[in-house]
Amino acid sequence: MTDLAINGGIPYRDTNGSPFPQRTPYGEREIELVTEAIRSQSLFRFGGGMVPEFETRFAEMYGVDFAIGSTSGTAALHVAMGAINPNPGDEVITGPITDMGTIIPILFQNAIPVFADTNPDTYTMDPEDVERLITPRTRAIIAIHLFGNSCDMNAIMEIAEKHKIPVIEDCSQSHLATYENRLVGTIGDIGCFSFQQSKHMSTGDGGMTVTSNPDYAETMRLFADKGYNRGNAEGHRMYRFLGINYRMTELHAAVGLAQLDKVQNTVSRRRCLGDRLSATISGCPGVIPAPVTPGGTHSYWLYPLRVVGPTADKFAKALSAEGIAASAGYIGKPIFRCAAPLAEKLTYGDSSFPFDSPYTDRNITYSEDLCPVTQEILDQLVVISFNENYTDGDIDDIGGAIQKVAAAISA
Ligand SMILES: Cc1ncc(COP(=O)(O)O)c(C=O)c1O
Missing domain, CATH: 3.40.640.10 (Type I PLP-dependent aspartate aminotransferase-like (Major domain))
Structure with a gap:
């Protein structure tokens, strides 16, 4: 089996010789x-x-x-x-x-x-x-x-x-x-x-x-x-x-x-590329491609990959070593645990308004376990950035690297 780049193998994509295209939104x-x-x-x-x-x-x-x-x-x-x-x-x-x-x-x-x-x-x-x-x-x-x-x-x-x-x-x-x-x-x-x-x-x-x-x-x-x-x-x-x-x-x-x-073309192109990546990695062990809500079409601001088994962090690091820009967890925790105005009710001086106020009798606590499915998904998410300037070949490289990492990790 091909060695993962993170373990000293050859990166799937040589981003020094062949960098991914930058976004060029303005002209x-x-x-x-x-x-x-x-x-x-x-x-x-x-x-x-x-x-x-x-x-x-x-x-x-x-x-x-x-x-x-x-x-x-x-x-x-x-x-x-x-x-x-x-x-x-x-x-x-x-x-x-x-x-x-x-x-x-x-x-x-x-x-x-x-x-x-x-x-x-x-x-x-x-x-x-x-x-x-x-x-x-x-x-x-x-x-x-x-x-x-x-x-x-x-x-x-x-x-x-x-x-x-x-x-x-x-x-x-x-x-x-x-x-x-x-x-x-x-x-x-x-x-x-x-x-x-x-x-x-x-x-x-x-x-x-x-x-x-x-x-x-x-x-x-x-x-x-x-x-x-x-x-x-x-x-x-x-x-x-x-x-x-x-x-x-x-x-x-x-x-x-x-x-x-430009936005119509930008979205169409991202849609083609995102759908192509999903097709490339479907059936890949332990990896769930970006879901599309039934009845919907995706516009792929980011590509959310879900990994089941290895931690998202381990997967994202391995993928990054292969030359693919990937990060684990998106925001990491549900927003109510990332934000002191919610987690600690730090609002309006030291008043905690409107949480602790006569205007509500609801005692809301934004605890770690408030939204268990959300935390599970964030723990498994690896977000991949791409843009409308990517070629089909670029996307195939991302797909190939995901397959390589998934195969090595599941083995
Ligand atoms: C879902 C969502 N809502 C709101 C915002 C806020 O947008 P802005 O950064 O333009 O204020 C963002 C920004 O990334 C977002 O992703």
């Missing part, structure tokens, strides 16, 4: 539009034309009525929470495998995050657990489409409709992924996107919130602009409620407009 069109924005002498969204154009074209691409640009995916989710407008101590059900950007907006609106465990077949939130967690204080469900893979949206929407709870879709990792031929972000009440550097389309940082609900749209526009009612007829400034400044600038919209022309 001449971005430069042209940014230059145009600067030449216009107005980089403020009220006055320039690019932010409104970006919002309109994004809404058109998704087939929704409204899109509100902002400064990050976290901001986009906060804008959505602004529309939900929970009372302190209200609860929002979400998933535990995510970035802190999903959780921060819940806490900043003084609501309590409640975590549904993970479906082991999709790595997204388990709808049965969502329903179990609903209480009279539940104000929203945030469904996270993880790594590019859709949640089981039929089940989630059925539960939400039954209990009359709005659904926010966190599509930060899943641009143009679909579920039953509908784009994720357009199935629930509100969809949120991140344009952070690593995402399928990027403005370095940036975000977008979409909806077809005019009341939500109106509130979200105001929320992202300090609650400032710019059309106030009374002749003085009017701030209608507590909002924040998440206004997107013309520079970000200039890049975003250029990115809109």
Whole structure:
């Protein structure tokens, strides 16, 4: 049997002689539009034309009525929470495998995050657990489409409709992924996107919130602009409620407009490559390829490989030695154990608000064993990065290296 590179064998891929391609998300069109924005002498969204154009074209691409640009995916989710407008101590059900950007907006609106465990077949939130967690204080469900893979949206929407709870879709990792031929972000009440550097389309940082609900749209526009009612007829400034400044600038919209022309190709290419990798490694001992939720198409922000038997850490180290960029565990622990604002309730001075407050009688503890399936999956995950510039041959090398490591470890 071929020796593993980690034990002194020859790496499957010689990344010195044959490096994997880098991402090259930006090009001449971005430069042209940014230059145009600067030449216009107005980089403020009220006055320039690019932010409104970006919002309109994004809404058109998704087939929704409204899109509100902002400064990050976290901001986009906060804008959505602004529309939900929970009372302190209200609860929002979400998933535990995510970035802190999903959780921060819940806490900043003084609501309590409640975590549904993970479906082991999709790595997204388990709808049965969502329903179990609903209480009279539940104000929203945030469904996270993880790594590019859709949640089981039929089940989630059925539960939400039954209990009359709005659904926010966190599509930060899943641009143009679909579920039953509908784009994720357009199935629930509100969809949120991140344009952070690593995402399928990027403005370095940036975000977008979409909806077809005019009341939500109106509130979200105001929320992202300090609650400032710019059309106030009374002749003085009017701030209608507590909002924040998440206004997107013309520079970000200039890049975003250029990115809109590329994102379809980026996602198609990633989809081909991800599906190719899954086909290459199917049947490989002890390795579970990236799941695709039934009815969905994946957009592969990252490729989540699951290993059963060896630890994810051992597998990832062996794979890295073979020349394949791999890391164990994604976030390592469920988000409520990674984040002191949850694990230690470190919020708002030393108040622990809203957890320890008269606004809730619920004594939530974000303990290690809260979501056992989630921890098991994180313990077995190896995430592999690739990008749309990879060739089929690059993917075949990744697949070959996975087979080599799996065979050696299982032997
Ligand atoms: C699932 C998810 N939600 C929210 C965010 C926050 O996005 P941003 O970093 O743009 O604020 C991210 C970022 O990676 C994410 O992956």
